[in-house]
Amino acid sequence: MSEVLVVIDHADGEVKKPTYELLTLARRLGEPSAVFFGSPDQASAVAEKVKAYGAEKVYVVGDAEIRGYLVAPKAEALGQLVAQAQPAAVLLPSTFENKEVAGRLAIKIESGLITDAVDVEEGGVTTQSVFAGNYTVRAKVTRGTPIITVKPNSAAPEQAAGAGAVEAFAATISEAAKTAQVVASQPRQSTGRPELTEAAIVVSGGRGTGGNFEPIEQFADSLGAAVGASRAAVDSGWMPHAFQVGQTGKTVSPQLYVANGISGAIQHRAGMQTSKTIVAVNKDEEAPIFELVDFGVVGDLHTILPKATEEITKR
Ligand code: FAD
16 A cells, blocks of 8 residues: 655644544555654654554654755655655645645645645545635646645544654755745744634634624633634734634634624635534624524624523533
C-alpha cells in the first residue's frame, strides 16, 4: 500500500486535533506517514500520539534549518521527501501557512493542488465548498502527487494502531529559501478558549448584540466553545478581526455553530455553512439565516442566551 504523507499541525510539540482528522482521512488513500517539522527532542512524544491514529512512520525534519524562516524551507523539504517516499498523496491541515506551503510544493513537484477540502474519499475525490459557498464541488487531482489541504473538523478522528517509527529526514535547504526571515513574532494573547478554526463548537455574535458580547462569551464558555463574530461586529470595533467568520475572515466547520444576532449574509455564510449543525437566535423570523439552520430560535439574544447558559451550567 502506498504511503500518504500527513503534515503534523502542532504548537511546540503539542499535536493539534486536525492532525488526527487527517490521519483518519489518509487511511482511505493508503498508509499514513506523519511529517513533523519541529525539534527532534519532541519527536518521540509526537510519534507516540500520532501512531495511535495510524501513522506507520514519523518523518522528522529538524527545525535547525527551518526555524526562523517563513514557509519556503518547509516546501523545499517536503518536495525532497515526496521525491524519496513517492507517496500517493500529501495532506496538510488548512491553515494560512500550510496553504502557502502546499502551493509552493505543488509548483516544485508539478502536481495538482486542492485547498480547503471538507472531505476526501477513497480514490482521492475531494469535496470543497467554493465561490462563497454557492457551490459544492467534488474534484480530484489528475496530475502528479495530489496535494490536499483539509479544513479542521472535516472528519471525526478515529484511532488505529500504527508503528509510529521515527525516521530523521535530512533536507537540504537552499539559500534562496532562506531569503525571508522572521525578525520578530508576537504570540496572540490566549483567551483560554479553543482556537476558532479548530473548535468543535463556535458561538458567534453579530450586530444584534449591540456591542455587548457578554451573553455570547458566557454561553460559549458554558459549552467550551470558541467565540466568533460577523463583520458588522468587527467593523463596529466590538471584536478584533481575528474573530471574524466569513469570506474575508476565517472559515469554520465545527460540529455546532450558533449564530446570534446575525442576519445570514452570503459573505458570513461563506465562512460557516459547512458546519455540521447550525443554530440561530434572531429576533426577526424573516432573517435569511433561518434558511440555513437546523434549529432556529426567534427572540432577543439578550434574554435567550443567559437562560440557555444558566440551564447548561446547571447540568
Ligand atoms: P446585520 O445584517 O445588520 O444583522 C443583524 C441581525 O441581528 C438582524 O438579522 C437582526 O434581526 C438581528 N438582531 C438585532 N437585534 C437582535 C437581538 N437583540 N436579538 C437577536 N437578534 C437580533 N460579513 C461577515 O460576517 N463576514 C465576512 O467575512 C464578510 N465579508 C464581506 C466581504 C465583502 C466583500 C462584503 C461586501 C461584505 C462582507 N461581509 C462579511 C458583510 C456582510 O455582507 C454583512 O454586512 C454582515 O455579515 C452583516 O453582519 P450581521 O449579520 O451581524 O449584521
